[in-house]
Amino acid sequence: MAEQQEHIPGDEPEQAGSGAGRTGSALAVARLLHRECTHLLQLFREKESFSKDYTPDGGRIVSLSADSESSTVEQVLLLHSALRQCLGLIHCVIAKEEEEWGELEGDYESMRKNVRQRLEYLLHTTKALMETDKTILEVTPDHQCTEEVDGLAGVFALKMWTYRVLLELVHWADHAAQTLHKLHSETGEENDN
Numbered sequence: 001m002a003e004q005q006e007h008i009p010g011d012e013p014e015q016a017g018s019g020a021g022r023t024g025s026a027l028a029v030a031r032l033l034h035r036e037c038t039h040l041l042q043l044f045r046e047k048e049s050f051s052k053d054y055t056p057d058g059g060r061i062v063s064l065s066a067d068s069e070s071s072t073v074e075q076v077l078l079l080h081s082a083l084r085q086c087l088g089l090i091h092c093v094i095a096k097e098e099e100e101w102g103e104l105e106g107d108y109e110s111m112r113k114n115v116r117q118r119l120e121y122l123l124h125t126t127k128a129l130m131e132t133d134k135t136i137l138e139v140t141p142d143h144q145c146t147e148e149v150d151g152l153a154g155v156f157a158l159k160m161w162t163y164r165v166l167l168e169l170v171h172w173a174d175h176a177a178q179t180l181h182k183l184h185s186e187t188g189e190e191n192d193n
Contacts, residue, residue, distance in 0.1 A: 022125075022128065022129055023129060023180060023183050023184040023187050024184055025125065026122070026125045026126060026129055026180050026183075026184075027177065027180040027181055027183075027184045029118065029121060029122045029125055030122055030173065030176040030177040030180045031177045032118060033115070033118045033119060033122055033173045033176065033177075034170070034173035034174050034176070034177050036111060036114055036115050036118055036173075037115055037166070037169040037170045037173045038170055038173075039111055040108070040111045040112060040114075040115050040166060040169070041166045041167065041169075041170055043107055043108040043111055044108060044162065044163065044166055047108050048159055048163075050163065055167070056160045056163045056164050056167075058164050060168065060171075061085075061089065061164060061165065061168045062082050062085040062086060062089070062168055062172060064078045064081060064082050072179070072182050072183050072186055073130065073183070075179050075182070075183075076126060076129065076130055076179055076180070076183055077130055077135070077137075079126065079172075079175065079176055079179050079180075080123065080126045080127065080130065080137055081142070082172050082175070083119060083122060083123050083126065083172060083176060084123060084138060084139070084140070084141060084142035085142045086119060086168060086169055086172050087116070087119050087120060087123060087140075087141040087142070088141035088142050088145065089165045089168060089169070090112070090115060090116045090119060090165065090169065091116065091141050091145065092145035092165070093112070093162050093165050093166075094112060094113075094116065095145060096145075096158055096161075096162075097158070097162065100155065100158060115169065119169075119173075120139065122176065123139040124139055126180075127139055129183075
């Protein structure tokens with residue numbers, strides 16, 4: 001399956017020296033991540049027999065408040081922070097599901113690992129775009145995975161929490177694509193750093 005190959009498209013940021021090339025590469029990775037997160041959510045719904053229209057209760061797990069006056073660079077820095085939290089959440093999902101059911105193989109499990117790897121790569125990509133002498137960015141997961149699943153226990157609670165996490169991943173991957181598109185438009189047309 002093409003989506004499950006080891007090589008991550010866009011792994012060549014060094015070849016693109018210009019700001020437009022690097023932002024274009026980051027944008028491509030974000031769009032691919034969004035497609036993969038959407039596919040992962042679809043696989044989860046099928047695996048757990050959830051209706052496509054069903055949405056679990058609860059608000060955003062990852063929430064960052066951006067000022068409407070924030071520059072695009074500031075928005076990308078906030079996005080990086082949100083993606084670190086998302087990476088922590090997908091690590092938790094994998095750990096909790098493997099703890100409950102063991103290490104399984106199948107389309108869902110393979111796509112789950114792909115999403116984790118793609119998200120890690122997007123974090124490295126945004127770090128390369130945004131890090132300066134004054135701005136140091138982390139790429140490690142920003143979540144300790146110590147909380148109970150929404151304060152509930154049991155397999156059903158784990159499934160509902162996982163569903164919410166996957167919705168969160170889709171949301172933030174889409175947000176990443178939109179924000180990086182904006183950055184790419186600004187740097188691609190006007191600057192060639």
